Amino acid sequence: MSAQSQTQSAGHAGHAAAPVEKRSWLLTRPTAKTGIISWLTTVDHKKIGLLYGMSALFFFLVGGFEALLIRLQLAVPNNTLISHQLYNELFTMHATTMIFLAVMPLSAAFFNYMMPLQIGARDVAFPRLNGFAFWVFLVGAIVLNIGWFVKSGAPDAGWFGYAPLTSTAYSNQFAKDMSTDLWVMGLQILGVSSVVGSLNFIVTIINMRAPGMTMMRLPVFTWMTLITAFLIILSFPAITIALVELMMDRSFGTSFFDVSNGGLPILWQHLFWIFGHPEVYILILPAMGIVSEILPTFARKPLFGYPIIVFSGATIGFLGFGVWSHHMFTTGMGTVATAAFSLLTMAIAVPTGVKMFNWIGTLWGGTLRMTTPMMFALGFLWMFMMGGFSGVMHSAAPADAQQQDSYFVVAHFHYVLIGGSVFALLAGIQYWFPLIFGRKVSEAWGKTSFWVIFAGFNITFFPMHFLGLNGMPRRTAVYDGNMGWNEANMIATIGALILGVGVAIYFCVMVYTYFKGEKTTHDEWGARTLEWTVPSTPPPEHNFDVIPTVHARDAFWYEKTHVEQTAKDKAASALAEQSHGGIHMPSQSWFPLVAAIGLLIGAIFFVNHIMIGAIAGGVVMFLGVYLWAAEGPGGYHIHLDDKNSKKH
Numbered sequence: 001m002s003a004q005s006q007t008q009s010a011g012h013a014g015h016a017a018a019p020v021e022k023r024s025w026l027l028t029r030p031t032a033k034t035g036i037i038s039w040l041t042t043v044d045h046k047k048i049g050l051l052y053g054m055s056a057l058f059f060f061l062v063g064g065f066e067a068l069l070i071r072l073q074l075a076v077p078n079n080t081l082i083s084h085q086l087y088n089e090l091f092t093m094h095a096t097t098m099i100f101l102a103v104m105p106l107s108a109a110f111f112n113y114m115m116p117l118q119i120g121a122r123d124v125a126f127p128r129l130n131g132f133a134f135w136v137f138l139v140g141a142i143v144l145n146i147g148w149f150v151k152s153g154a155p156d157a158g159w160f161g162y163a164p165l166t167s168t169a170y171s172n173q174f175a176k177d178m179s180t181d182l183w184v185m186g187l188q189i190l191g192v193s194s195v196v197g198s199l200n201f202i203v204t205i206i207n208m209r210a211p212g213m214t215m216m217r218l219p220v221f222t223w224m225t226l227i228t229a230f231l232i233i234l235s236f237p238a239i240t241i242a243l244v245e246l247m248m249d250r251s252f253g254t255s256f257f258d259v260s261n262g263g264l265p266i267l268w269q270h271l272f273w274i275f276g277h278p279e280v281y282i283l284i285l286p287a288m289g290i291v292s293e294i295l296p297t298f299a300r301k302p303l304f305g306y307p308i309i310v311f312s313g314a315t316i317g318f319l320g321f322g323v324w325s326h327h328m329f330t331t332g333m334g335t336v337a338t339a340a341f342s343l344l345t346m347a348i349a350v351p352t353g354v355k356m357f358n359w360i361g362t363l364w365g366g367t368l369r370m371t372t373p374m375m376f377a378l379g380f381l382w383m384f385m386m387g388g389f390s391g392v393m394h395s396a397a398p399a400d401a402q403q404q405d406s407y408f409v410v411a412h413f414h415y416v417l418i419g420g421s422v423f424a425l426l427a428g429i430q431y432w433f434p435l436i437f438g439r440k441v442s443e444a445w446g447k448t449s450f451w452v453i454f455a456g457f458n459i460t461f462f463p464m465h466f467l468g469l470n471g472m473p474r475r476t477a478v479y480d481g482n483m484g485w486n487e488a489n490m491i492a493t494i495g496a497l498i499l500g501v502g503v504a505i506y507f508c509v510m511v512y513t514y515f516k517g518e519k520t521t522h523d524e525w526g527a528r529t530l531e532w533t534v535p536s537t538p539p540p541e542h543n544f545d546v547i548p549t550v551h552a553r554d555a556f557w558y559e560k561t562h563v564e565q566t567a568k569d570k571a572a573s574a575l576a577e578q579s580h581g582g583i584h585m586p587s588q589s590w591f592p593l594v595a596a597i598g599l600l601i602g603a604i605f606f607v608n609h610i611m612i613g614a615i616a617g618g619v620v621m622f623l624g625v626y627l628w629a630a631e632g633p634g635g636y637h638i639h640l641d642d643k644n645s646k647k648h
């Protein structure tokens with residue numbers, strides 16, 4: 001660090017920030033606002049949100065491609081299109097990719113982009129940590145997918161990784177199989193990303209709400225962000241422990257899950273599903289939040305029963321931790337455990353149904369506008385409800401004994417995961433596109449993509465209910481021609497191709513709109529929440545010219561109807577900001593990226609059992625974290641009056 005530490009002259013009136021040292025080149029924080037460096041070093045929650053969104057959409061396409069291969073293989077009986085080994089890799093990676101690399105990060109994209117805007121904040125609580133969470137996510141995604149490019153192959157033991165399929169004894173024919181190691185390591189890394197991101201969101205929502213934004217005035221999407229973040233930090237430790245134990249079994253010869261040495265395979269299932277069931281609510285609660293924003297906007301009514309929607313979301317979160325063994329009804333847990341888990345699972349349908357009625361109550365008597373986001377949101381209501389019904393069906397243990405491991409379960413979770421989560425996320429993209437990019441998707445094309453996706457989805461997955469009831473098992477690469485499953489499988493495959501076309505249309509329309517779409521104003525839909533009060537689209541780096549003052553649950557509706565009060569608030573807020581020396585923004589940093597790269601190096605060497613390389617990667621990571629601490633908090637001011645930002 002430079003010996004003669006200079007202070008930078010503040011140079012503007014009322015600047016109260018502490019003098020800042022001039023730092024050596026290594027610790028100087030980057031300032032590029034455009035170009036590749038600005039993206040690599042960004043701490044802006046909106047840019048990080050876009051990075052999450054882009055990556056998630058990319059992996060959504062990868063996972064979709066994997067699904068199409070699976071469906072093509074199953075189109076006709078005794079098909080030889082792909083090998084059984086590749087089939088195992090495809091269904092494992094398809095599920096892992098869709099859950100951890102597509103739906104979760106797409107939710108995270110909205111958490112990052114929208115949540116700070118919705119609570120009237122300028123960024124998240126820990127901006128560099130936010131960048132770190134994204135880069136770590138990307139590292140985990142890379143590690144999981146390395147298998148496609150090396151001899152050992154991709155992970156092949158199912159997204160649930162049941163012991164003993166994951167033991168070294170069962171690993172595929174290559175002696176030094178690393179496909180399962182890649183899966184273990186990838187999930188560990190993704191867990192770090194999710195937990196770190198969640199802590200950031202929790203602190204942000206608790207601490208950084210605009211004046212007047214009480215908890216019971218939070219937009220529902222922000223509430224669901226908060227609950228999801230809690231689910232993540234409470235459920236990921238369970239799978240982390242399971243993965244560490246599995247890693248020890250595989251790399252160091254312990255026998256947590258190895259029966260021949262006194263281990264317990266069922267221990268894996270308990271640990272996995274203690275995480276795994278809350279995980280499905282991690283996937284659905286953000287979707288419920290998005291739909292709760294869209295329906296009132298297009299019904300032109302406030303959300304019906306706001307407190308009930310919020311509390312039922314929290315109830316779902318709590319109950320979600322008590323039902324994990326409904327995934328294990330057929331493992332022989334005993335009648336008491338089976339009955340208890342069965343009843344608790346049925347109980348979850350209560351808060352879920354309550355939300356359903358609140359959404360319908362929101363639509364009831366509203367002035368509905370059938371825009372593209374509204375269509376996707378209504379699609380969510382309908383299909384999520386169907387998935388919920390089949391869920392209640394297998395909450396009854398005797399029924400589940402028949403349905404377990406059949407295509408009926410596949411139909412169930414695709415109705416909740418695609419018909420629910422994915423439809424809501426696609427709705428959210430359409431809804432917030434004008435805010436994020438300042439352009440609006442054409443209604444004709446938006447609706448076309450909706451109908452093709454909607455038709456393709458139902459043609460694919462509805463017949464699977466019957467396939468399941470007729471006994472077709474999951475996770476099998478071939479079936480015989482005389483089982484009575486031929487037609488339904490052919491229909492499902494045709495449906496999958498239609499779904500693929502629909503998704504392709506959706507993507508093409510988005511890309512076209514980004515470049516050539518109709519320009520829009522910042523309050524495109526006549527919405528009610530704060531994210532729509534930004535001064536421009538795309539929003540400026542500082543989000544709001546002045547921090548909003550909140551008087552009501554529908555903060556923006558209040559502003560629109562109380563013009564005088566709003567002007568007064570803005571003047572007071574501007575005055576307060578001037579006395580702090582202007583708008584204070586965080587500086588960019590290289591070190592979140594450096595730390596994540598260290599993690600990547602370490603992970604790759606560890607999976608290949610080259611410990612010296614693993615340690616080297618660890619050193620790079622800790623150096624990154626150390627320098628991150630040493631570069632200090634940074635920050636600069638933006639002055640709106642002279643439109644001249646002063647950096648230090």
Ligand code: HEM
Nearest residue numbers: 280283284326327349388391392394395404405413416417
């Ligand atoms: C009313 C609400 C729900 C109920 C009562 C319910 C019930 C169940 C039950 C009992 C199973 C175990 C079936 C078996 O393996 O035999 C199951 C499986 C599954 N559910 Fe649900 N569910 C509900 C909602 C959801 C939601 C919201 C999601 C995700 C967004 C979801 C995703 C899944 C997945 C992925 C599986 C399969 C796990 C696997 O074995 O790979 N479910 N559900």
Ligand SMILES: [Cu+2]
Nearest residue numbers: 277324326327
């Ligand atoms: Cu479950």
